[in-house]
Amino acid sequence: MPSTAQERSLPSPALPTRPWWPGLATLTALGLVLSSATPAHADATAAPAPPGSAAVSAEVTVPVEADTYVVREAPQTAYGSATKLAASNWSTPWHSEIYLRFPTPTPPPGQRIAAARLELTFQKLTQQPAALELRAVAGSGWSEAMTYATRPGTGAVLATAAVPAQGTPAVAFDVTSALPAGGSVSFAVTNPTAQSAGVFHSREYGVDAPRLVVSYAPTGGTRCGASFARENGETWAAALAREDSLFNGLDAVRFFHGGLPPAWPGPLDVGNRPLVVSFKGNARDYAAGTHDAQLRQWFASAPRDRDIYWVYYHEPEDNIRDGEFTAAEYRAAWRRLAGLADEAGNPRLHATMVLMQWTLVPASGRNWRDYYPGDGVLDVLAWDVYNYDSTAAKGEYLTPASLLDPVVAANTSVGLPFGVAELGSHIAAGDDGTRRAAWIRAMNDYLVTHGSLWNLWFDHAWSTGDYRLRDPAGLAAWREFCS
Known part of the structure; x- marks a missing residue:
């Protein structure tokens, strides 16, 4: 018919x-x-x-290998040893952005990356932004000692994560199509919401650090x-x-x-x-x-x-x-x-x-x-x-x-x-x-x-x-x- x-x-x-x-x-x-x-x-x-x-394999967690944040109003200050990561957008003024670097996971033989997401756990559950943006970063040669003045450039928005309500415990970004074939990959997290801050646990905090969650599937x-x-x-x-x-x-x-x-x-x-x-x-x-x-x-x-x-x-x-x-x-x-x-x-x-x-x-x-x-x-x-x-x-x-x-x-x-x-x-x-x-x-x-x-x-x-x-x-x- x-x-x-x-x-x-x-x-x-x-x-x-x-x-x-x-x-x-x-x-x-x-x-x-x-x-x-x-x-x-x-x-x-x-x-x-x-x-x-x-079906897709069980998920594998890849911990962040370097993380920090930088502040526009403190261009010479490094925050790499802090136990938090902050993406802030305050009129005081105070504007910060987060940098993350991960080793690129290598799929097992005969497998491909079927899905990958970047997860962040909030440290502060108040004054959260309505959304956060994940951006590409030009290169992964930076260290946690970098400052706003020495930070690498950022590129296009790769993904956006909504924060549905105050008190949201975590956010995730889909990065499936953003992972290179090998080496390391870096991302920046920016905050487009005025008068808010996305504050997360860093790897120095000890638990709930930034992580990639990856699953594999047969090639093809x-x-x-x-x-x-x-x-x-x-x-x-x-x-x-x-x-x-x-x-x-x-x-x-x-x-x-x-x-x-x-x-x-x-x-x-x-x-x-x-x-x-x-x-x-x-x-x-x-x-x-x-x-x-x-x-x-x-x-x-x-x-x-x-x-x-x-x-x-x-x-x-x-x-x-x-x-x-x-x-x-x-x-x-x-x-x-x-x-x-x-x-x-x-x-x-x-x-x-x-x-x-x-x-x-x-x-x-x-x-x-x-x-x-x-x-x-x-x-x-x-x-x-x-x-x-x-x-x-x-x-x-x-x-x-x-x-x-x-x-x-x-x-x-x-x-x-x-x-x-x-x-x-x-x-x-x-x-x-x-x-x-x-x-x-x-x-x-x-x-x-x-x-x-x-x-x-x-x-x-x-x-x-x-x-x-x-x-x-x-x-x-x-x-x-x-x-």
Whole structure:
């Protein structure tokens, strides 16, 4: 059904991304994938993914090797032996900035840095700034004896960390794309908030010193995953165990909420695997702030030990066409929700929009930018991609390039990483499953080559047909990818 994505109504489930993404610098030019004439699920059913197989490794902490701060109004004074670090912005006047140097971690053989964040622990919990900026530093040859007069130059802002409220204990900056291949790396922390000070523990304090927290993943790290429903009265945990067993362990989970998201963890705790989670609700209400309190709490309480790609109203195109809300209201809702997510100061939350690949096809009569909320709002632009039902009915499978080249072009145009939130096809007419398995391998090869974050199979028996991988050839193809 190329022009109409049927909404899938699944039994209501549960589970829930912002400024972060492994390899953002290298993947921003990559596109998205999808093309689907098939459905778009709407309400709720879940898509969990198993712990595992090729998932990101346990986190490794890298302590700071040098830290200090310098003061504009005391240009000849060194503060390298202090037990605190201060980024101040006072009208007294008193302006200071923090300098940090870390050894660049070396990944184990066959691994890459999948994610890295810089964490700072506040020493002073009052008069905190609303936000702090992390900047590049020109070189790492400085010592803790440096002063404001001898400090190295600073460059562009690499990341911003919000401080949601007074009393916030710590902040974190995503530095995944800022780590060089070897040697040392330096950062400066500056404070743009007038009449405030970010005061943190230094390494001389003894505990809670600045640190990098790094995780690794296999080189080439596109993660395999799936969405699925409960079958034969099983629990969500049993459904997840079934999928894990079928596919040799899933690396990521897709889960759908039909309305507002429930409190964490919801019906299924996926552990520390990446989670792609959707919720719904009328865009008019979200744009007006009707649900601000609940969503603010949901974002603030989200886990910080996994990457959460949160999705507001995946595949909104048909709903907008049918007049449930307007494209302008949808864009406004996204901007408001992304602001609430930023307030949480959780670098593992990633704002992820999911559109139909069909929207990129001229025959759809649509322009995907009608739904795009503007630069600086999203972290990931993802797509639902299907071999169209009508194509499968003719015994055919569309080529990866025909489905995915438009996705890559769209993502490249806005500099956002991509993933495939739903991938699927019926077994085409006249096929015993062998040709579908070849299509799956070709799609995954294309997506891995172009840097997809995750490829998530739509493992459901749907009203328009059975997308599940239960035939030997299909099972083998997805198991190979997950392995």
